Amino acid sequence: METFFRYTLTLLISTVAGFQFVQVITRYVFETPVMGLEEVAVIPTLWLYILGAINASREDTQIRANVLDIFLDTERARHILLIISETLSIAISIWLTIWAWDYLNYAWRVWKETPTLYLPTFIYDSALFTGLLFMTLFTGWHLLKNIQFMIKGGPSADQAVDHDYPDTSEVAEFSVLDNHEEGRSRG
Amino acid sequence: MVEIALLGFVVLILLLTLGVPLPYCFGAGLMVMTIIGDATMKGMMVWGFNQLTNPVLLALPLFVFAGTIMSVSGIAGSLLNFVNVFVGRVRGGLGVVASVSCAIIGAISGSGLTGIAAIGPLLIPEMEKKGYPRAYATALVANSSILGLLIPPSVTMIVYGWVTETSILACFLATLGPGLLITFNFAVINLIVSRKFPLVLDEPMEFKAMMKEAGKRTFNAVPALLMPVIILGGIYGGVMTPTEAAAVAVIYALPVGFMIYKGLTWKTFLASGKESATAVGSILIMILFSLMLSQIYVMEDIPQALVEKIFELTTDKTLLLILVNIFLFAIGMIVNDITAIILTAPLLLPLMTAIGVGPVQFAAIIGVNTAMGGVTPPYASILYLGARIGEVKFTEIVKPAMMLILFGYVPVVFLVSLWPDLSEFIPRAFGY
Amino acid sequence: ATLKLSHVRPQGTAIDNDAKWFAGKVKEATDGKIKVKIYAANALGDYTVVQERVSMGAVDMAVQPPASGVDKRFQIIYMPYMVKDWDDARKVFAPGSAMRNTVSDLYAKQDIKVLGAWPVYFGGIALNKQVEGAADANVDKGVKVRVPPIKTFQMLADNTGYIGSPLPFSEAFTAVQTGVVDGVIGSGAEGYFASFRDVTKSYIPLNTHFEIWFLVINQERFNDLDADQQKALEAASLEFENRRWESAQTDQKANEKRLADAGATIVDVTPEQIDATADKVRANVWPEIMKDLGQDWAKDVLKDVVAR
Ligand code: NA
Ligand code: NA
Numbered sequence: 001m002e003t004f005f006r007y008t009l010t011l012l013i014s015t016v017a018g019f020q021f022v023q024v025i026t027r028y029v030f031e032t033p034v035m036g037l038e039e040v041a042v043i044p045t046l047w048l049y050i051l052g053a054i055n056a057s058r059e060d061t062q063i064r065a066n067v068l069d070i071f072l073d074t075e076r077a078r079h080i081l082l083i084i085s086e087t088l089s090i091a092i093s094i095w096l097t098i099w100a101w102d103y104l105n106y107a108w109r110v111w112k113e114t115p116t117l118y119l120p121t122f123i124y125d126s127a128l129f130t131g132l133l134f135m136t137l138f139t140g141w142h143l144l145k146n147i148q149f150m151i152k153g154g155p156s157a158d159q160a161v162d163h164d165y166p167d168t169s170e171v172a173e174f175s176v177l178d179n180h181e182e183g184r185s186r187g
Numbered sequence: 188m189v190e191i192a193l194l195g196f197v198v199l200i201l202l203l204t205l206g207v208p209l210p211y212c213f214g215a216g217l218m219v220m221t222i223i224g225d226a227t228m229k230g231m232m233v234w235g236f237n238q239l240t241n242p243v244l245l246a247l248p249l250f251v252f253a254g255t256i257m258s259v260s261g262i263a264g265s266l267l268n269f270v271n272v273f274v275g276r277v278r279g280g281l282g283v284v285a286s287v288s289c290a291i292i293g294a295i296s297g298s299g300l301t302g303i304a305a306i307g308p309l310l311i312p313e314m315e316k317k318g319y320p321r322a323y324a325t326a327l328v329a330n331s332s333i334l335g336l337l338i339p340p341s342v343t344m345i346v347y348g349w350v351t352e353t354s355i356l357a358c359f360l361a362t363l364g365p366g367l368l369i370t371f372n373f374a375v376i377n378l379i380v381s382r383k384f385p386l387v388l389d390e391p392m393e394f395k396a397m398m399k400e401a402g403k404r405t406f407n408a409v410p411a412l413l414m415p416v417i418i419l420g421g422i423y424g425g426v427m428t429p430t431e432a433a434a435v436a437v438i439y440a441l442p443v444g445f446m447i448y449k450g451l452t453w454k455t456f457l458a459s460g461k462e463s464a465t466a467v468g469s470i471l472i473m474i475l476f477s478l479m480l481s482q483i484y485v486m487e488d489i490p491q492a493l494v495e496k497i498f499e500l501t502t503d504k505t506l507l508l509i510l511v512n513i514f515l516f517a518i519g520m521i522v523n524d525i526t527a528i529i530l531t532a533p534l535l536l537p538l539m540t541a542i543g544v545g546p547v548q549f550a551a552i553i554g555v556n557t558a559m560g561g562v563t564p565p566y567a568s569i570l571y572l573g574a575r576i577g578e579v580k581f582t583e584i585v586k587p588a589m590m591l592i593l594f595g596y597v598p599v600v601f602l603v604s605l606w607p608d609l610s611e612f613i614p615r616a617f618g619y
Numbered sequence: 620a621t622l623k624l625s626h627v628r629p630q631g632t633a634i635d636n637d638a639k640w641f642a643g644k645v646k647e648a649t650d651g652k653i654k655v656k657i658y659a660a661n662a663l664g665d666y667t668v669v670q671e672r673v674s675m676g677a678v679d680m681a682v683q684p685p686a687s688g689v690d691k692r693f694q695i696i697y698m699p700y701m702v703k704d705w706d707d708a709r710k711v712f713a714p715g716s717a718m719r720n721t722v723s724d725l726y727a728k729q730d731i732k733v734l735g736a737w738p739v740y741f742g743g744i745a746l747n748k749q750v751e752g753a754a755d756a757n758v759d760k761g762v763k764v765r766v767p768p769i770k771t772f773q774m775l776a777d778n779t780g781y782i783g784s785p786l787p788f789s790e791a792f793t794a795v796q797t798g799v800v801d802g803v804i805g806s807g808a809e810g811y812f813a814s815f816r817d818v819t820k821s822y823i824p825l826n827t828h829f830e831i832w833f834l835v836i837n838q839e840r841f842n843d844l845d846a847d848q849q850k851a852l853e854a855a856s857l858e859f860e861n862r863r864w865e866s867a868q869t870d871q872k873a874n875e876k877r878l879a880d881a882g883a884t885i886v887d888v889t890p891e892q893i894d895a896t897a898d899k900v901r902a903n904v905w906p907e908i909m910k911d912l913g914q915d916w917a918k919d920v921l922k923d924v925v926a927r
Contacts, residue, residue: 010460013252013467016245020434024427027799031761033784035773042240048248049239052468053210055461062208062469065521069206070565085206092207092214096476103232106675112688116770116785118911121688128236131472135210164580166571169469170523173462174258174304174572230677237668242787349789356793425798428790485662486623618796 005055012048016041039114046124050131057138061169069161076157079146086143093136097129104129188224189496192489195219195480209526210469213476217483226483235479239471242430243355246345247297248467249433254296254335255459256440261450262411263305266291269408272401276389281314282327282377289331290370293338294415295436297345299524299561299569302332307576318386325577326587329562329569330595331373336524336558337366339419340429343524343554346474350481350532353546355429356422357619361551361610362558365599368609372595380590410443423617470525481533490537497538504542508604511535512556516600519560523568527557544607547619551603551610559596562588621654622840624680625663625673628813633870634737634832635659638682641834641859648851653844655680665788673837674729682737682834685722687769692912693725697771699828699904700897701924705868708829712736714857717923722833732841735834735856738867740807740874742827744779745819745883747795747802753823754888756780756896765791767805770911774904775827776804779896792818806830808874816881823886824875826893834859 019041027033056062064085072078107125114121149157165171195216202212220226238244257263270288274280288310289302296302307328314324336343339359348355392400418436421427427435444451451459484490501507514535518527532553539549561569570588574581602609624642628634635657642655663669663678667686672678674689687693702708711718714736723733744753744764752758756779766772766783776783784800794800795818803815807830811819834856841849879885909917 005465006457006461009464010457013248013460013464014437017249017252017434017437020242020245020249020431021438024431024435027763027784028426031763031782033763033782035770035783035785038242038768038785038787041242045242045245046236046239048464049468049471052248052464052466053472054468055465056469056472059465061465062210063473063523063526064206064208065203065523065526065566066206067204067521067565081206085202085208088202088205088207088215089211092211092218095218096211096214099228099232103236106233110671110674110689113691115687115691115768116773118691124240125236128232135472164582165574166581168568168571169466170300170568171572171575173466174300174576227677230672230675233671233675234664234668234677237664241789243789352789354793356797423797428786428794428799430790482663485658 012044015044036117039117043124046127050127053131054134057135060142072161075159078161079149082146089139097132097136100129100132188487189492191224209473210476213480216480220483231479235475238478243349246430246433247342249437250297250340251467252463253436253440254298254301255463256444258301258305259450259455260444261448265408266411268404272404279378279381281317282381283374285328286331286370286373290334290338293334296335297340297342299333299336301335303329303573311577318384322579322583323587325573325579326584329573330591332569333558333561334366337362343528346525346528347532347550351536354619357547357614358550360614361547362554363613364609365555365603368599376594410447477529494538494541507542515556519557520563521566524557527560547614548607548610555600555603621656622679624655625658625669625678626682627661627666629660644855649848674731676837679840680836683832699775699900702829709864721920730838731835732838733833733835735860737832737863739830740809740871742807743824745803745811745815746821747818749821753886754892756899763800764802764804765800771908772805778900778903812874812877819883821884821886822878824888
């Protein structure tokens with residue numbers, strides 16, 4: 001899974017950059033802009049956004065404000081809060097997914113086409129439902145793991161929360177990038 | 188309906204405090220408006236997803252990607268050496284290097300994290316070796332890192348310009364003045380504070396030797412220094428749009444990172460791609476639902492109604508600006524920059540327009556405030572990252588960080604609000 | 620009941636004023652039972668997404684150009700050089716005409732009812748500088764103009780001797796200002812004055828296409844009104860349309876004047892230049908677009924227009 005996201009996301013973001021780059025070169029250097037290029041570019045762009053969002057749910061790095069973490073002393077307390085927030089998240093996520101399903105059906109029915117190349121926009125319209133569905137599933141998976149953690153209890157639950165080195169998605173992100181940090185990241 | 192909108196906002200903040208991911212917090216706001224209020228979700232997904240197809244928004248992932256590649260590419264080292272040759276022998280000079288280098292990095296990256304991520308690992312140990320307390324060094328680099336959001340390009344300004352339909356190029360320039368002022372403040376503060384530190388200075392060098400060294404280091408830094416020239420020159424020189432400039436930055440950074448500075452490897456490239464895409468995905472899914480919520484607010488006329496309600500209390504411009512700043516500061520304490528922008532910009536802009544603050548000045552007000560949010564506890568993502576990179580406890584960084592915020596940042600926040608020219612002069616000079 | 624009406628221009632523009640007039644008329648005719656609430660300046664989304672929202676019933680009404688995303692045949696409206704002059708345009712698009720019925724049918728397939736039309740202008744080209752041979756289709760000017768992302772306009776740019784550059788509308792103004800492109804095609808004096816007046820240094824009234832917007836309502840929403848209200852709405856719409864036909868031509872002149880006052884040169888275009896451009900465009904653009912829209916269907920719709 002990690003490998004899949006690593007390659008797919010890098011490929012998508014590079015492709016998107018490539019399309020824009022070609023647009024500049026053809027317009028500025030060759031003075032013959034490619035018509036319809038931006039229509040093609042929308043496809044990897046939206047899938048990039050959505051697969052990125054799915055991966056954020058998978059890695060549990062969706063943007064959140066862990067304000068209360070500062071007041072929590074043990075991993076147990078932190079996990080109780082996580083279970084509460086994840087339960088709420090799933091309820092909201094399901095509601096959003098239902099509306100995205102509605103959108104998916106609509107997109108299928110009207111079968112929109114792009115204005116110059118007449119590509120079916122369903123190619124990227126379908127991303128939203130896919131994204132929300134997987135986000136719901138991954139949130140559910142994290143909830144299950146956290147419930148398991150609570151049931152197991154024991155010393156790992158009594159462990160103190162590390163307030164000296166708070167952990168956020170940004171910290172995690174740069175730990176991955178920073179080679180000499182690799183050994184201790186998320187330790 | 189205003190009452191239900193406020194209820195929605197309260198629910199949103201409550202869930203946010205409980206640690207519910209932001210996209211779902213906005214989703215809950217939508218639920219309140221449609222289930223308790225009589226707004227409709229019909230067609231909302233079509234509208235929202237359509238907003239994401241706008242290529243303007245694409246500048247966001249591409250600038251993030253360019254910044255991420257930058258921070259692993261090894262560019263930072265050459266920049267540090269370059270800046271250091273000019274101020275390295277001055278007492279407290281290394282601290283000045285921190286803020287100036289972060290400002291230069293800021294002209295390449297659109298994010299507030301690139302400075303600390305790229306420069307921190309090199310500069311913090313070096314500063315400690317030369318006698319700066321480690322916590323102070325970390326706080327200084329982390330605070331300077333915010334300049335990435337104030338010196339153009341800037342992801343927060345892309346989002347602000349896009350949400351409020353203000354020229355992104357004008358928004359970029361709006362925070363430039365404040366950004367340079369803060370760079371200057373940090374440099375001065377550092378020169379004063381570092382007088383207490385037992386600093387070790389570089390050996391003085393002969394003028395001729397120094398010039399030779401300067402030449403060598405400048406040559407090494409050229410590929411890095413060319414990047415802001417290409418990006419900003421390309422945008423303001425009429426060669427490309429901000430989105431295209433971001434793409435060119437990515438394409439340019441690849442050979443520079445792989446072949447010249449060699450920090451970029453296949454492995455770090457893949458990691459950069461994945462991390463950027465994930466960061467951007469989580470931002471955009473949040474933006475999607477926040478946009479839908481503000482669209483419902485627009486359909487129900489909430490911003491106007493809110494302005495009327497506030498005007499019943501006061502119409503005093505200065506007082507309202509102070510209140511808005513306090514509000515933004517409070518929001519900045521608990522969420523990070525882009526979140527703060529999308530949470531507040533659509534709601535506050537009508538109020539600002541009503542009291543005669545233009546969208547460009549407001550770009551600077553909101554830009555400076557939300558950037559500062561990255562270093563204001565309790566939720567201070569840039570300081571958190573600083574703690575990791577500097578290997579200093581978060582609680583130890585807070586004190587020097589607060590000092591820098593108080594004397595370096597807060598005065599600028601007030602200036603931006605009360606002195607429109609600070610933010611509007613440069614955009615005006617460029618014809619916006 | 621309150622009907623939400625979306626349009627694409629800022630407050631205070633001709634369409635905004637007419638929409639307000641319409642709202643007042645409807646309120647008066649229904650004794651205040653129906654209120655029309657106006658959302659200006661794309662507040663509910665650009666015209667493509669608003670058309671979809673009207674079709675779903677999420678937005679009640681709109682007055683705007685037809686969007687071809689859901690049905691590419693809507694592009695028939697944008698056929699460049701389809702009508703010659705204002706009199707011709709009024710005949711071609713009059714209620715009950717073949718073209719008008721075609722438009723109504725296309726909208727009906729989207730569950731949208733056409734209440735009226737709002738003719739806007741004959742289109743032209745706005746440039747940020749003076750260009751030699753600006754109105755001569757056969758002069759390759761090497762000048763880049765921003766085109767809307769619709770095939771007809773992209774081909775139109777190339778066939779008038781410009782280099783069509785696709786850019787999103789939100790970036791167009793800045794792009795013209797910085798010089799990423801040198802101008803814009805696909806709109807007219809009214810549109811350029813609304814969105815590009817500060818960067819327009821010359822305007823070429825080449826009559827590129829006839830811009831016409833339609834006042835539409837979600838069909839179901841319309842059906843839900845009682846018969847008197849429906850009548851009132853239709854009567855107000857007809858008057859809304861007729862008033863505009865009377866004033867549109869003067870309004871176009873007024874907008875050219877406004878552009879000139881804002882510092883643009885209005886380039887003199889001769890009828891011969893327009894005819895030459897029309898011939899070239901009809902020969903090169905029409906066959907391609909008609910093929911896209913379905914040869915037989917397009918031929919049938921255009922037969923009255925071409926016959927004249
Ligand atoms: Na920046
Ligand atoms: Na904060």
